[in-house]
Every structure is written in structure tokens, then in C-alpha cells.
Amino acid sequence: MQLQTRPPENLRALLELNPTHGEPKRGPRRFWTNREEKLLREHYPQGGVEPCLAHLPGRSAAAIYSHAAALALQAPATQKHDFRRQRWTSSDQIDAVIRRAYQRVPARGDIASLAFTVGRPRWWVTKRATQLGLVTPRFKEPAWTNAEREIVQRNFHRPPKIIRGMLKRAGYQRTETAIIVMGKRLGATRYDPLHLTATGLASLMGIDAKTVTGWIGRGLLKASRRGTGRTSAQGGDQFWIRVRDVRAFIIDNAAVVDLRKVDKFWFIDLVAHGPT
Structure with a gap:
């Protein structure tokens, strides 16, 4: 060529x-x-x-x-060049512009726009705002009190959103993530002796969860929603079934119970003693 x-x-x-x-x-x-x-x-x-x-x-x-x-x-x-690190400096004019921008809570994109206006990197603008006392530094959450721990441990079987509301009514502010972490640290259990989910009941009875939801849909078995906030992609909110309603359902609909499939120890305890 x-x-x-x-x-x-x-x-x-x-x-x-x-x-x-x-x-x-x-x-x-x-x-x-x-x-x-x-x-x-x-x-x-x-x-x-x-x-x-x-x-x-x-x-x-x-x-x-x-x-x-x-x-x-x-x-x-x-060819490589000797790029030296840029040293950014401030001035009274730049500080005045930053102060005006931080007089209100900046919205998304405001800091980037401010950085473009003053001709400085975004990280430098944020750092300078902190140095000027315009940005409140983030501190760690306060230590957990015994009252908070007791609320979490006693109600850990409930959804974190519910526990957060209980803490808020008691005068405490905690995120749902913080509640989950504290519950695990306390060794709290999510098992609720008075309630079952549809999946949990299906497992104990040796049947498919859709069979349980079918009973609920036809009004044969009483149930409420748990309030987990799960999306439809996650299967939707869970059904929350009281154990005493399960016992009443079994007594009224004994024909649907296959004794060969049920958890025999759970079944005997439920029928003989009922919920505690």
C-alpha cells in the first residue's frame, strides 16, 4: 500500500x-x-x-x-509534562459570593454552579464554606439510652418503620438502619409468638403460600398487612396473621389440614394450648 x-x-x-x-x-x-x-x-x-x-x-x-x-x-x-498541583486561593470577593449562596440551603446543582461562577473546583468551594462556618459539620449520633434499647429489643419483630415511630413518640430520633443495627447488636429476635406471616404459616402447615393467601382472599382466614413498605417488585407488603385466628381457622376448617404435612409439635401446641 x-x-x-x-x-x-x-x-x-x-x-x-x-x-x-x-x-x-x-x-x-x-x-x-x-x-x-x-x-x-x-x-x-x-x-x-x-x-x-x-x-x-x-x-x-x-x-x-x-x-x-x-x-x-x-x-x-x-509526551509527559510536569503538571504541578494547582494551589487555589480565595479572596474577599469569592468569599462574599460563597456567603450569599449559602444564605439559603443550596439545592441540587447549586454548588456546582457556584464553583463554575468563582472558577474553583466543587470540593474547594465546599471546603471553603466549611472554613467560613457556613456548613455545619456532621457529628455522630448520640449514644443509645437504655430506654431506646428496651423499645428496640421488645419490638424488634415489628417493621423498622414502626419502631422508628415508637421511638419518635418517646422523644428519640433514630434512622431505620440504626434501629436494625442496634437490634442485631442486642441479639434481639424477629420472632413474634403472637403473629405469623403467610409464608411462615404455609411452612408450618406444609403447603404453598398461595394457598394461605387464597384463604385470606376468600375471607376464611383473618389477616392484616404488616406495614413493611415492600414494593410490588418485592412481593408487596406481608400479611400479618394472629395465631389465635389461625387456631380458629383450623378448628372451623379441619378438612383443609393435612396432618401428614404439618409441623406436628407446632400443631399440637396450637390446638391444645392456643396462643399464650
């Missing part, structure tokens, strides 16, 4: 065309000689691949580029 009179606009296009000036070198001639490497060292740092094509007949653009990389040669456009 002959060298084009009008070279491509960029290196990538040049390598895709992969032109060769003269007859390509094959066989033993494919190995680079000392003279060729000397020419490559002389011309590649000055202009890159393109000027080397005329000085290295038989070498393709890709071959020149690859061998230059092996020799750690760099073209002018890719």
Missing part, C-alpha cells in the same frame, strides 16, 4: 489505514536493524508515526507505533 499524499487527521485513523512506504518487510527482513532503530529514535519524538514512514521504508504505521512503544519513545502530542 502506497503512502497517501494527504495523511489522516489523527493517529487512530492512520493506524486503521496502516500505510507502508515501499514493499513490506517479511521473513528475516522483518526484524528491526540498529540503523532503523536509530532513525526511529531520531524522528519519532519529533513528529510521531507519520514522518517515520518516509524514513523507514517497508515498515507499516502499526509496526512503527508498536516498536516505538517498546523503545519507550513518545511523540510530541503524548
Whole structure:
């Protein structure tokens, strides 16, 4: 392939065309000689691949580029520069602009816009606002009190949203994540001796959960929603069934119970003693 009179606009296009000036070198001639490497060292740092094509007949653009990389040669456009870290400074005018922006709570995108206005990075603007006392630093949550721990441990079987409301009514502010973490630290159990989910009841009776939800849908088994806040993609909110309603259902609908499948210890305790 002959060298084009009008070279491509960029290196990538040049390598895709992969032109060769003269007859390509094959066989033993494919190995680079000392003279060729000397020419490559002389011309590649000055202009890159393109000027080397005329000085290295038989070498393709890709071959020149690859061998230059092996020799750690760099073209002018890719040579490394001594980039020194930018030191950002402030002024009375910049501080005044930052103060005006922080007089109200910044909305999403306001800080980025402010950084563009003052010609500084976003991280620098936030740091400067903190130094000026405009941003309240975040502190760790206060230590848990014994009263809070007791509420969490006693009600850990309930959804975190419900427990959060109970804490709020008692005068405490905790996130749902903090409640879950504290419950696990306390070793609290999510088991509720007075309630069952539809899935839990189905497991104890050795049937499919859809059978239980079918009983609920037909009004045979009383149930309420648990209030978990699960989305439809997660299967929706769970059914919350009182154990005493399960006992009443079994007594009234004994024919649907397959004694071969039920958890016998749970079943005997339920029928003989009922919920505690």
C-alpha cells in the first residue's frame, strides 16, 4: 500500500489505514536493524508515526507505533509534562459570593454552579464554606439510652418503620438502619409468638403460600398487612396473621389440614394450648 499524499487527521485513523512506504518487510527482513532503530529514535519524538514512514521504508504505521512503544519513545502530542498541583486561593470577593449562596440551603446543582461562577473546583468551594462556618459539620449520633434499647429489643419483630415511630413518640430520633443495627447488636429476635406471616404459616402447615393467601382472599382466614413498605417488585407488603385466628381457622376448617404435612409439635401446641 502506497503512502497517501494527504495523511489522516489523527493517529487512530492512520493506524486503521496502516500505510507502508515501499514493499513490506517479511521473513528475516522483518526484524528491526540498529540503523532503523536509530532513525526511529531520531524522528519519532519529533513528529510521531507519520514522518517515520518516509524514513523507514517497508515498515507499516502499526509496526512503527508498536516498536516505538517498546523503545519507550513518545511523540510530541503524548509526551509527559510536569503538571504541578494547582494551589487555589480565595479572596474577599469569592468569599462574599460563597456567603450569599449559602444564605439559603443550596439545592441540587447549586454548588456546582457556584464553583463554575468563582472558577474553583466543587470540593474547594465546599471546603471553603466549611472554613467560613457556613456548613455545619456532621457529628455522630448520640449514644443509645437504655430506654431506646428496651423499645428496640421488645419490638424488634415489628417493621423498622414502626419502631422508628415508637421511638419518635418517646422523644428519640433514630434512622431505620440504626434501629436494625442496634437490634442485631442486642441479639434481639424477629420472632413474634403472637403473629405469623403467610409464608411462615404455609411452612408450618406444609403447603404453598398461595394457598394461605387464597384463604385470606376468600375471607376464611383473618389477616392484616404488616406495614413493611415492600414494593410490588418485592412481593408487596406481608400479611400479618394472629395465631389465635389461625387456631380458629383450623378448628372451623379441619378438612383443609393435612396432618401428614404439618409441623406436628407446632400443631399440637396450637390446638391444645392456643396462643399464650
